[in-house]
Amino acid sequence: MSMTRTTDVRLTVNGKACEGRCEPRTLLADFLRDNLSLTGTHVGCEHGACGACTILYNGEAARSCIMFAVQADGADIVTVEGIAEGSALHPLQAAFHEHHGLQCGFCTPGMLITALDFLRVNPSPTVSEVREALSAVLCRCTGYQNIVKAVMAAAEAMRREQA
């Protein structure tokens, strides 16, 4: 089989114009990590089940391991590296820190991005709604209790910020 050609991909990541060259088969998660050196996005299962690779794609949480980078040409992407404001942690990050919402940290980027999208859709969730939303991301360390507490606390902090 002949080699497939590489193509240019231009996109906005964390508010910055970026570009790279890759094969059509390059997964968006690998493009972010290998071409753009944004290694905060983690690659776990590579079939959309674990959620560690979740990013905001044009404002909505999506799995970057089951998208091709070429598909993201022209897209606006936010990774975990883009959610803090300078050195000030995002309220979600602060709440994960405060409530010990992570242990090994592998799932954390996916948890944060998933929770960020979820809280925009549902700013005043119940605990059970948070649990349902977080079922999109697998954590094998924490047992989820502190992650749920962190998201509930962050929701409150973000509502106060909005008020």
Next chain:
Amino acid sequence: MKPASFAYHAPSTVDEALALLLANGPDSRVLAGGQSLIPMMNFRLAAPPVIIDLNRIPDLAYIRDQGDAVCIGAMTRQRAIEFSAIVADKLPVLRAAIKLVGHLPTRSRGTIGGSIAHADPAAELPMVLQALDGAVVVRGPKGERSIAASELFKDAMTTSIAPDEILVEVRLPVMPAGAGFAVEEFARRHGDFAIAAVTVVILRDGEGCASARIATAGISSRSERLRAAEQVLERHGLGEGAIARAAEAAAAMVEPLSDRQASAAYRRQLTQVLTERAVRRAAAA
């Protein structure tokens, strides 16, 4: 793992996509939301030499209220359906089911047309298409044709859509005012594929039942309507005895799958339990 190499095409119209499909024949696969196909490619369970990506065809994403039916473009994201006022108003059973399709981050990408054309036996959207007696519109070299839900699903991952055709629209008849409905799903975790699921849509007529539709997912090799169980309700109404008999009829008529998640006997039992629960809930609504 990583996918095998492929040639990538991103046409901007359906006609262009059809021409690419015709030119590349069986080597090509049409890519919709990619939430099933790309995992299969990552595992190299699929290695299509040519990918025709529909994501750059804006004309395929819409939700239109046509009066007696809601027409949904094949590339409409499941997330758009979840938050659509038209769907909430006219097709509440679709809204209830869509929340069971994966998770919010997969619904951001996953499409209604992709899920239906993929025809995973455990997927919820084929079940809803069956329960609403909807249809899909496919376009091919000879033009468009409509395929009724009852004619669409042939077997696991197999539909009556021809290899040179593309699913372009899903048509769902508007639910009559006052229709009762319920989606009952049994899965290991929220967002997982159903081990068994049953969707019921009924129209009451006093104590009787003017019409009943009962459709499955995850139970057998394809989503199917359980007509014998529907007929029990239509003939005998919605009393406790009739509901129990309908559930028994449902369990008797399915040919359940047996796999590492559940035996055939277990799925048959689930069919009865879920049918009973769903009918009871739909009748109470």
